[in-house]
Amino acid sequence: MNWYEKLNQYFPIEEMKSREHMESLLKELPDIYHKDEGPYHVLMYAELDNFVFVDYLFVSKDARGQGLGHKLIEKLKQKEKPIILEVEPVKYEDSDTEKRLRFYKREGFEHAQSIGYLTRSLSTKENFEMEILYWAPDGETEEMIFEAMKKTYDMIHTYKDLYFYGESYQPVNEVLTFNERSEHDNILENL
Secondary structure, three states, rough: HHHHHHHHHHHOOOOOOHHHHHHHHHHOOOOOOEEEEEEOEEEEEEOOOEEEEEEEEOOOOOOOOOOOOHHHHHHHHHHHHHEEEOOOOOOOOOOHHHHHHHHHHHHHOEEEEEEEEEEEOOOOEEEEOEEEEOOOOOOOHHHHHHHHHHHHHHHHHHOOHHHHOOHHHHHHHHEEEEEEOOOOOOOOOOO
């Protein structure tokens, strides 16, 4: 099974970019967009001057509990930049969402409670919500994480969207919001 099939089987359809989109990012933005893969993992990420965005992290069920996810995150932490990623809110019918959140909490990630993220899937045409987690080595603020997410959305998520999907994603200001006095619960708090 190739790297795209592994990701496509693991991640929900509304979160998946097309193969063409991801291959174009790798080919056309090689200084920014990267793939790290092995027999039991696929890590897709964007590295910019002041942050790293984890687009997809897949660890095979056959390798879970062996420290592979930890090693991959440690490799990114060595870059000494904030690491940002998107996660699904906890779905109690899907035990993987809670396991995923527990993993990131153990790795020192925080929940960006000030950032709202509501987008529409081009494949399902339905709205869905995501949460932002981040690791901040130098105490970077949620406002900085918000600016980095806006940049990621514009550079990575919507890259040539009209070409790949026949329509455009919503503009970033309709998808991402920032509210310092957020009512969002900390999704990592009770894990």
